[in-house]
Amino acid sequence: MSELFPDYRPSWETDQHRELRKHAAEFFRKESVPNRQRWSEQHHVDREFWNKAGAAGLLGLDLPEEFGGAAGDFGMQAVVQEELVYAHDNGFGFSVHSPIVSHYIHQYGSAEQRERWLPGIISGELVLAVAMTEPGTGSDLQAVRTTAIRDGDHYVVNGSKTFISNGTHCDLVVIVAKTDPSQGAAGVSLIVAETKDLPGFERGRVLEKMGQHAQDTRELFFSDMRVPVTNLLGAQEGLGFYQLMEQLARERLIIATICSALAEAAVLEALRYSREREAFGRPIGKFQHNAFALAEVKTEALAIKTLVDHAISQYIAGKNDPATASMAKLFAAETSDRVVDKCLQLFGGYGYMMEYPIANMYTASRVNRIYGGTSEIMKEIISRAL
Numbered sequence: 001m002s003e004l005f006p007d008y009r010p011s012w013e014t015d016q017h018r019e020l021r022k023h024a025a026e027f028f029r030k031e032s033v034p035n036r037q038r039w040s041e042q043h044h045v046d047r048e049f050w051n052k053a054g055a056a057g058l059l060g061l062d063l064p065e066e067f068g069g070a071a072g073d074f075g076m077q078a079v080v081q082e083e084l085v086y087a088h089d090n091g092f093g094f095s096v097h098s099p100i101v102s103h104y105i106h107q108y109g110s111a112e113q114r115e116r117w118l119p120g121i122i123s124g125e126l127v128l129a130v131a132m133t134e135p136g137t138g139s140d141l142q143a144v145r146t147t148a149i150r151d152g153d154h155y156v157v158n159g160s161k162t163f164i165s166n167g168t169h170c171d172l173v174v175i176v177a178k179t180d181p182s183q184g185a186a187g188v189s190l191i192v193a194e195t196k197d198l199p200g201f202e203r204g205r206v207l208e209k210m211g212q213h214a215q216d217t218r219e220l221f222f223s224d225m226r227v228p229v230t231n232l233l234g235a236q237e238g239l240g241f242y243q244l245m246e247q248l249a250r251e252r253l254i255i256a257t258i259c260s261a262l263a264e265a266a267v268l269e270a271l272r273y274s275r276e277r278e279a280f281g282r283p284i285g286k287f288q289h290n291a292f293a294l295a296e297v298k299t300e301a302l303a304i305k306t307l308v309d310h311a312i313s314q315y316i317a318g319k320n321d322p323a324t325a326s327m328a329k330l331f332a333a334e335t336s337d338r339v340v341d342k343c344l345q346l347f348g349g350y351g352y353m354m355e356y357p358i359a360n361m362y363t364a365s366r367v368n369r370i371y372g373g374t375s376e377i378m379k380e381i382i383s384r385a386l
Helices: 015-031 033-042 046-057 072-086 095-109 109-121 182-185 240-276 290-317 322-345 348-352 356-370 375-384
Strands: 129-132 146-152 154-164 172-178 188-194 199-206 218-228
Touching: 015 033, 015 046, 015 356, 015 375, 072 095, 072 240, 095 109, 095 129, 095 172, 095 240, 109 348, 129 154, 146 172, 154 172, 154 188, 154 199, 172 182, 172 199, 172 240, 172 348, 182 188, 188 218, 188 240, 199 240, 218 348, 240 322, 290 322, 322 356, 322 375, 348 356
Parallel strands: 129 172
Antiparallel strands: 146 154, 154 218, 172 188, 199 218
8 A cells, every 4th residue: 555645546456466565565674674774885785685585475476386476467566666665775676687587588488498497586596687788888779799609509608788787696697699790680689697607707896876876786797608509588599689679668667666656755755854844943844835845746746656557557458568668667757756856855955865765765766767768768669659
């Protein structure tokens, strides 16, 4: 149940979703909240936290029961992601691992690959990352320079990637690489690297980001790294670009979900502070300007929530519509960023102090307009559907 909108019920949310919400909220309250500051200082969550989340049944909730999943829907992923944001945790790389990358393996993996990897993904024994972005490429995935050239029963992988979430802990990395550099998009393939004791695989520096300091975002390097041909995702080479495009709606919806929850959490913090903080003998929320600002951000938070829930409902119903997912991400990212900024202003100087959750929200919010496709790319996709 939303604390800001207690009477609001998404059309897709069932009793099962609500029970999961309570369970996830309690788990993050116990296991995440006490560790947030330490994780931020060490630039990654504890490795065993992944195992705890898996043991709690919070990973791979919409994956098949035969592998340890709950055979649920995308709404279950959204519920866990919302509760993670409500707990003010922006370090745990859940969104990459569970809603996004696990589905590359489930959707495109062979029966043998699914049987080999999905149980560990769901239990938290195997942490996932996806290596798309390169130092010279952003949204233009056709322009990747990392190559995977076949040599007998292996691919020889060379290249580098950057901005890789879960870069410290990742046990499996889905690599976007050119198996045929002469073919443009038709030469892109997805290849899974098992990183343990893998010659030629190197984790680079942990990147100093503006926000999300507890997230282990790193560079990755591949130097004559040999990966078995059997780790190719899909029936043949050259399907990678189309696989990426097919799964991007999920990625954009989970980012939109993050934005929606972030706006709610920011408004809640602003409301609490405006009731407690006094100036000139009365709570600052009683001043008309501040009251109007709070009315505005609460309205905007509800507008984000309704659009995102509409897009999630569509997705659950089987309509994987890239334009709707892009609209949800565009509006949610742009509007939540403004909401968080307005909320921070109500804190005055304390809003600039990192010990206050609103400051962490502010620095974490800005990237939502960039990753998963920039707002400009979202507009391009939406405009094509007009």
